[in-house]
Amino acid sequence: MLENLSIKHPYLYGLQQDHLIDVDGILLESQTATAFVNMANAASNDGINISICSGFRDFNQQLNIWNNKASGKRPVLDINSQAIDIAKLSGAQLMRAILQWSALPGASRHHWGTDIDVYDVNNVSKANLQLITDEYSEHGPCSDLYQWLKQNSAKFGFEHPYQTGKSGVSSEPWHISYRPVSDTYLKAFDINDFNTVISAADIHLKNDILKQLNQLVENYVYRIAF
Template identity: 55%
Template sequence: MLEPAIYGFDEPTLVDHQGHRLAPECAAQLTKMQGAAASDGINIAICSSYRDFNRQLGIWNAKASGKRPVLDAASRPIDIETLSDNELLDAILRWSALPGMSRHHWGTDLDLFDANAISQASLELIDSEYQVGGPCHGLHQWLVAHAADFGFYFPYQAGLSGVSPEPWHLSYYPLADSHLASFDIHALETRLEQADIALKDPILARLEELVSRYVYFVAPSPNGPVNPIINE
């Protein structure tokens, strides 16, 4: 049975957690993790969590049209006027998911920062903020050491994922792994064919490749790798 919520439709059962929507089990574990981090002087805050298909579509189309910046691997803006459609598609995918392919549709994934060290208004979600000397470096180090104790891990890691490393993005793997195993490329294709999405032709022409790289190619969780089969 297909689950439309996996692709950002028919919103899954979520709860409000500090103004953000999460799966109930994910929210409960996050509360515990926030309490543990607070004991070490770290204020774990969410800057992004659940996004539905249409919200992700708006982000995608804004980047494809130049209304939002498209960044290179070093988080520098790219002149998209110099790119072919396929080059632009790849450039956007470096940091942003296609609608229907975002883990943020699941209520299991969230972007975090240390509210004791930086305000959300100042946050850019770039690598330097989470590296040595950055305001969220302490948070990142704490999460590397402790996140798995609460069921969370980093799905986007260097050399282990199709997406560029995101030291701010955590996934609640007990639920996320089951969503990943249920993902169906044909259900996604139907949704994209019906959507008013920029770069639709190259997306559909390369969909199997894109799903393999940007959905299935993520760092293995502590549960072990998910090895889904793309149905022909």
């Protein structure tokens, strides 16, 4: 079992959730939860109804996303959110294509409970939300939310880790991170422990991942916008 691996901080890789609390059915790190409630209350005063569509995801949830994309059971999208024909890709190319939008299991910031995907429930339902850039750009249902976040979220400790030209992952205007805690977790991330986790996991493209693990961690874990 991955939960029994000999690593220093299992919660960094989505293998523990003892540090989390429940906020309306979403698991969050405790300080993040308090900061989010404060931010949501402030946004509400400005007519923005911030809701969380994704908070904590454990290792197995991220593994299912990864394996479903690698096996063709779930679409792999390009930078313009258009589906890619993965049959034409090598293993290494497919790995990179998936990483445009989806983190490696064990390397997702959603494992920490400090990072959340948000939307404006006043303008779009969770059922209809696609989490694509157009929804947060001008005239999109979450455009006002995104503009509000850019102006105000840092006051509450939240910032966007994935921004065009500043991060390995494609720009995600819906993804915000509570920096006072997530910065600490990022510093504690250990590539040797991550190697142990990936090596023990039943993950598609494992050989391609392990061959480039150092580079992948540098580009997709450490390379963020702040």
